[in-house]
Amino acid sequence: MADDNPxxxxxxxxxxxxxxxxxxxxxxxxxYGTKDRREWNAFCSNVDYWWNHRVEFALAHPPITxxxxxCPESRTFTVTRTIQSSExxxxxxxxxGANGKRNELIAKVxxxxxxxxxxxLGDPCDPRYPDVMTKADMDYALESRxxxxxxxxxxAGSIVPNFYGAWTISLPVKTENNNxxxxxxRMILLEKIHDARTMKKDVLHYELLPPESTRTExxxxxxxxxxxxxxxxxxxxxxxxxxxxxxxxxxNSVVLINFNYAIVHPYISxxxxxxxxxxxxxxxxxxxxxxxxxxxxxxxxxxAFLVSDWWQWIPQGWLNDPEQAAEWLLESHSLFDSTRFGxxxxxxxxxxxxxxxxxxxxxxxxxxGRKARSTGH
Numbered sequence: 001m002a003d004d005n006p007x008x009x010x011x012x013x014x015x016x017x018x019x020x021x022x023x024x025x026x027x028x029x030x031x032y033g034t035k036d037r038r039e040w041n042a043f044c045s046n047v048d049y050w051w052n053h054r055v056e057f058a059l060a061h062p063p064i065t066x067x068x069x070x071c072p073e074s075r076t077f078t079v080t081r082t083i084q085s086s087e088x089x090x091x092x093x094x095x096x097g098a099n100g101k102r103n104e105l106i107a108k109v110x111x112x113x114x115x116x117x118x119x120x121l122g123d124p125c126d127p128r129y130p131d132v133m134t135k136a137d138m139d140y141a142l143e144s145r146x147x148x149x150x151x152x153x154x155x156a157g158s159i160v161p162n163f164y165g166a167w168t169i170s171l172p173v174k175t176e177n178n179n180x181x182x183x184x185x186r187m188i189l190l191e192k193i194h195d196a197r198t199m200k201k202d203v204l205h206y207e208l209l210p211p212e213s214t215r216t217e218x219x220x221x222x223x224x225x226x227x228x229x230x231x232x233x234x235x236x237x238x239x240x241x242x243x244x245x246x247x248x249x250x251x252n253s254v255v256l257i258n259f260n261y262a263i264v265h266p267y268i269s270x271x272x273x274x275x276x277x278x279x280x281x282x283x284x285x286x287x288x289x290x291x292x293x294x295x296x297x298x299x300x301x302x303x304a305f306l307v308s309d310w311w312q313w314i315p316q317g318w319l320n321d322p323e324q325a326a327e328w329l330l331e332s333h334s335l336f337d338s339t340r341f342g343x344x345x346x347x348x349x350x351x352x353x354x355x356x357x358x359x360x361x362x363x364x365x366x367x368x369g370r371k372a373r374s375t376g377h
Contacts, residue, residue, distance in 0.1 A: 006171055006172075006173075007079055007082065007093065007095055007109060008079065008082075009079055009080060009081055009082070010078070010079065011078070011079045012076050012077070012078050012079075013076065013077045013078075013079065013097075013169050013170075013171070014074065014075075014076060014169065014170045015074070015075050015076065015077050015099070015167040015168065015169050015170075015187070016072070016073070016074045016075075016167060016168050016170065017069045017071070017072060017073040017074075017165060017166070017167060017168075018066070018069065018166045018167055018168040018186065019066045019067055019068070019069050019166070020066065020140060020141050020144040020145060020166045020186070021064045021066050021137070021141045022141060022145065022267055023138070023141045023142040023145055023264055023267045024138065024141060025130060025134075025138045027138065027142060027261060028238060028261055028263075030263050030268060030275055031268065031269050031270040032141075032142070032264075032267050032268060032269055033267075033269055053176065054112075054113045055113060055173055055175075055183070056175065056176055057113075057133070058111075058112060058113050058133060058183055059173070059175065059181070059183050061131070061133045061134075062133075062183065062184055063133070063136070063137050063140070063168075063184055063185075063186050064137050064141075075099045075100055075101065076099065076100055077097050077098070077099045077105075077107060077167075077169075077189075078097050078098050078099075079095050079096070079097045080095075080096050080097050080098065081095065081096050082094075082095050082096075083095060083096055083106070085114075086111070086114035086115060086116065091110075091115055091116070091135070091136070091139055091260070092108050092109060092110045092111075092136070092139055092140075092143075092260065093108075093109045093111065093114060094106060094107070094108055094109075095107050095109060096192065099189065102164070104192040105164065105189050105190065105191070105192060106161070106189070106190040106191070106192050107187050107188070107189055107190075108143070108187060108188050108190065109169070109185060109186075109187040110136040110137070110139050110140040110185070110186045110187060111136060111185045112131075112132040112133035112134075112135065112136035112137075113132075115132035115135060115136055116132075136186070137186070139260040140166070140186040140187075140188070142259070142260055142261075142262065142264060142267075143188065143258075143259045143260040143262075144166040144186075144188050145264055145267060146235045146259035146262050146264045147160070147163040147188065147190070147259065148163065149233045149234060149235050149264060149266065150163070150229060150233045150235055151163045152233070153229075153232045153233035153234075154232075155228060155229060155232070155233060157191065159224075159225040159228060159229070159253075159254065159255060159256055160229070160255060160256050160257070161190040161191040161192075161193055161255060161257065162190065162191035163188070163189075163190060163191075164188075164189035164190065164191070165188070165189060166186065166187075166188050167186070167187050167188070167189060168184050168185065168186055168187075169184070169185040169186075169187055170182045170184065171183050171184070171185050190257075193247050193249070193255050195249060195250050196247040196248060196249045196250075196255060197247065197248055198243070198244070198246070198247060198248075199243040199244075199246045199247075199248060199313075209312065209313065212315050214252055215313055215314070215315070216315065216328060217252045218248055218252050218254060219313075219314065220332050220335060221252060221253050221254045222241070222246060222254050223289050223293065224289065224336065224337070225254050225255075225256050226241060226256070227286055227287075227289055227292060227341075228286065228340060229256065230286075231279060231286035231287075232286065232340075234264070234265035234266055234277055234279070235259065235262050235263070235264055235265070236262060236263040236265065237256065237259070237261075237262050238261070238262065238263050241256075244257075244258055245257060245258050263275060265277040284342075285339075285340065285341060285342040286340055286341050286342065287341070287342055288333075288336065288341045288342055288343065288344055289329070289332075289336055289341065290329055290330060290333060290336075290344060290348075291344065291345065291348055293329065294326075294329070294348070295326060315328075323357065323358040323360070323361055326357065326358075326361050327358070327360050327361055327364060330361065330364040330365065330368065331364065333368060344368055344369065346369070349365055349368060349369050349370040349371075350370055350371055354370070
C-alpha cells in the first residue's frame with residue numbers, strides 16, 4: 001500500500017520552514033476559500049490504483065504550493081517515538097522528536113499516504129468530496145493557521161502549546177521504477193506539554209474520575225480557555241469540545257489542542273449567522289462566561305462543554321437538578337479574570353426570565369446586583 005513507515009523511532013527527517021496555505025474547503029459546514037470541490041477528487045475514478053500505489057498517487061498530487069517564507073530555515077528532526085499513528089486518528093499522525101534546537105517537540109504530520117478512507121467526508125468515489133491528499137492539506141492549512149492566530153493573540157505557551165511553525169518534510173522515496181526522489185509532506189511543530197494527561201479515558205470511565213472538586217475546577221478552566229480563544233484569537237473549537245481537545249496539568253489548568261476542525265473566523269469565506277464573530281472593536285472585552293453559557297443548567301445537554309462524552313465528568317447532581325449547574329456557574333463569577341471578561345449586565349441580572357429559577361440562583365443573582373423582587377419566587 002505504501003512505503004515502510006518513514007516516521008519510525010530513530011529516523012532523521014530533513015525539514016524546511018513553510019508558509020501554509022490559507023484554509024480552504026468546507027469543514028463542519030464552514031466554508032473557507034474558493035477552491036472548487038468538484039476538482040478535488042483525483043482518485044475517484046480509480047480507487048484500486050490509489051489503494052495499491054499511494055506513494056505514486058502522492059507524488060502525482062503533492063501538497064499545495066505557496067509563496068516562499070521570508071526567512072528560509074532548514075533543520076533535521078529526529079523521531080524519538082510515535083504518540084498517535086494515523087490509524088489512531090484516521091488522519092494526521094503525532095510524533096515526538098528533537099530538531100537540534102529543542103530536544104522535546106511534538107510534530108503533527110499531515111501525510112495523506114497514511115490517511116484512512118474512513119476520514120473522508122463522503123463516498124471516496126464521489127467527486128464532490130476531497131481525496132486524502134487534499135484532506136491532509138485541508139487539515140494542515142486550518143490547524144497551522146489556527147495555531148498562528150492563537151500565537152498572535154498571546155495564548156501560546158499557556159492555554160495552548162507553544163507553536164514553532166509550519167514545516168515541510170523532504171521525504172526520501174523510490175518510485176515504482178526504483179528511481180530515488182523525495183516527496184513533500186507538511187507538518188507543524190508544537191511544545192511538548194509535561195505532566196499533563198489526556199481526558200479521553202477519564203471521561204469514558206467513571207471509576208477513573210478524579211474528585212468532584214477537581215472536575216469542576218477543570219471545567220471552569222475549560223470555560224475560560226475556550227472563551228478566551230474564541231474572543232481574542234477568533235478560533236473556536238466546534239462543533240463540540242471533545243475529550244481529545246483537552247490536556248489537564250497537575251494544577252488542574254487546561255491546555256487545548258487539535259484544531260483541525262476548529263472555526264478560524266478570519267478565514268471564513270461565507271459567513272452565516274452562526275459563524276459571524278460578534279467582536280466589533282479589538283479593545284472589547286470578552287463577554288462574561290455567565291452571559292455566554294446561560295442557562296448553564298437548563299441547557300447543559302446541548303452545551304458544547306457538556307455533550308454526551310462529558311456526562312460522567314460533570315457532577316452527577318447536575319443531571320438530576322440542572323439548577324445546581326447554574327448555581328455553580330454564578331458562584332464561579334469572581335474567579336473569572338475581570339481584565340479579560342466584561343461585567344454582568346443589568347439587562348441580564350434583572351431579566352424576568354430568572355423569576356422561576358431556584359431560590360439559591362435568585363439569591364446569587366441578587367448578590368451580583370440583581371434588583372430584589374418584592375413578590376415571591
